[in-house]
Amino acid sequence: MSRLSLVPLALLAALWTAPALAQEADPTFCTARINDRDVVMGYDRAEARLSDTYSRREQLATRIGRHDCPSYVVLRSLTPELSDEERLPFCLRFDKQTDSVMGYDLGARDAWGQCREQSRAVCRRVNQTTAAAGALTGAAARRSVQGLQTLPDASGAVILSGAGTAVSGALASLGGAAAAVAASPVLLTGAAVSVVAVGGTLYACREGE
Known part of the structure; x- marks a missing residue:
């Protein structure tokens, strides 16, 4: 054929x-x-x-x-x-x-x-996240922010946890977009907060909501 x-x-x-x-x-x-x-x-x-x-x-x-x-x-x-x-x-x-x-x-x-x-915590995406997430990821690589950890999995996420005022202060020290995120109302509380940078996006997870 x-x-x-x-x-x-x-x-x-x-x-x-x-x-x-x-x-x-x-x-x-x-x-x-x-x-x-x-x-x-x-x-x-x-x-x-x-x-x-x-x-x-x-x-x-x-x-x-x-x-x-x-x-x-x-x-x-x-x-x-x-x-x-x-x-x-x-x-x-x-x-x-x-x-x-x-x-x-x-x-x-x-x-x-x-x-x-x-828990009573809930996570929300933070506005203007790409540059701020990059700043946080870079800080984790340089180990320039105390308490910032990289998760040991395939996500590539980095997490900064602590009291809202402490997390806000750490973000402010990075300047630029991260400093703008530091002024977010979700961080300016005494509650425990975790800020997560993953996939170029930033999330704030706060307890007590």
Whole structure:
């Protein structure tokens, strides 16, 4: 058989399988309870099966209808600017009274992606973050700020924790964009604060909210 005669057969095979591939790519819709409201999301089941952030317990619960949106899908919706690796320091803050995700915090995750140690802390993205995150990451590399640590995982995150006034003072000492962040109201309190620089983004996590 000549090479020319194989071309139509290849095209026919592609046309035959195209609908099946398109069907596999259709999203699976799910519902997540976030801040006491139902939010509909979509995700790829094929990707979910391969995801390291999707535990076997969640996969089993989803198959038997006892769980809806996978935790990594919910965390992606809350931090769309990050990759899955950059999200590693964060866990879902869950409120059992409302059966609702109330945001995200720093800490280890359980099998459901929720924080193993529940706290009253919540993280928020800080405005004007790229330059400030770079300054904090650079300070960690130079070890020029006391208490600034780099996480030993694939996230590349650096964290500065302490009383809000102490964290604000450390940021102010870096100057530039970091000094502007130091004046943020979230830091100017006596509460414990963690500032996280990851993926070119800066987050402030404060207790007591």
